[in-house]
Amino acid sequence: MADSAGTREPVPFYDVPAPVRGPRRRLHPDDRKRALMLAALRLFRERSYDQVSVDDIAAAADMSRPLLYHYYGGKLGVFVAALRQTADDLLRSMRAAAERSPDTWLxxxxxxxxxxxxxxxxxxxxxxxxxxxxxxxxxxxxxxQTRDAILGLVLEGLRPAAEPPLLRSVIKGWIGLVEVIGRQWMETGQPERDQLERILVGMFDAALETTARHDPAVREALRSRTWN
Known part of the structure; x- marks a missing residue:
């Protein structure tokens, strides 16, 4: 998609389609790299890291083994690159959403x-x-780094007067809960999406309110702050 100035918007990593089997096509290097990353992540979700080989990834992406080594240096290289791209996509979308809705950033x-x-x-x-x-x-x-970046986004939105260690610890704990609950939701589809959003925000509210009642430094840091 192009904007009014004719500049192409970046394509999210997850929007890159899986390679279609058949005669190999000459792809742009960026498209080859993305295809290799996506193929690697699919395989790593189905099998353990040790059970996936370079040949498996190359075959899944319909590319050659030397090409994977050329771009990533091996299996670990493509795995780490895929993680970084996924993290960048997640953080970019969260930041953009919060900036579009500053009054309900959380x-x-x-x-x-x-x-x-x-x-x-x-x-x-x-x-x-x-x-x-x-x-x-x-x-x-x-x-x-991804968890730390999400912590940073939350603190930016919360804008506490200070950052007591306990405040950071509680937010980190909430981020961990979001990961666990998000994974269960991904696997089971339960609870309903709207309900899950309310639950996660409510958990954040409850965690910080409870912490503020027991820690004067956190109570002072969060005075007159809103985050719904």
Whole structure:
């Protein structure tokens, strides 16, 4: 899609279609890289990291093994690149949603998060460590950075007068709950989407209100703040 200035909007990672089997076509390098990332994430969702080979990924993307090594250096490289792209898409959509609805930034951000879970379950599963993935190293770094970035988005919206350690800990705990509940919702479809949004926002409210009652520093930091 192009805007009024004729500039092409970036295509979300999850909108890239799976490669169609048949005679190999000459693709743009960016399209090849995206196809390899998407194929890798699909395989990693179905099987553990150790059970997927470079040949499996290349075949699933209908590309050659040397091409995968050329772009990513191997299996771990394509996995980490896919995680980073998924994280970037998630964070960009959450930030945009909050900026469009500054008075209801938390609800908007939660809605964007669930949109991503629904639209890109493969990437979401890999990003939150669902199933078996390589432990430690770059993949864990990406996952940790994503959680820290979501924490940053929440603090930006909350705009506390200060950032007591307990406040950050409670928000991190809520982010972890959102991950777990989001994964269950992705797998079962329950509860209903609108109900789930209200539950997650209500959990945030309850966690911060309870913390403020027991910690004067948090109570002072959140004085006169709203986040619905």
């Amino acid at each position: 609800s908007a951000g939660v809605a964007a998060y669930l949109d991503h879970v629904h639209t890109d379950p493969t990437g979401f599963s890999a990003l939150i460590g669902h199933g078996s993935s390589p432990s430690g190293g770059e993949s864990e770094t990406v996952i940790g």
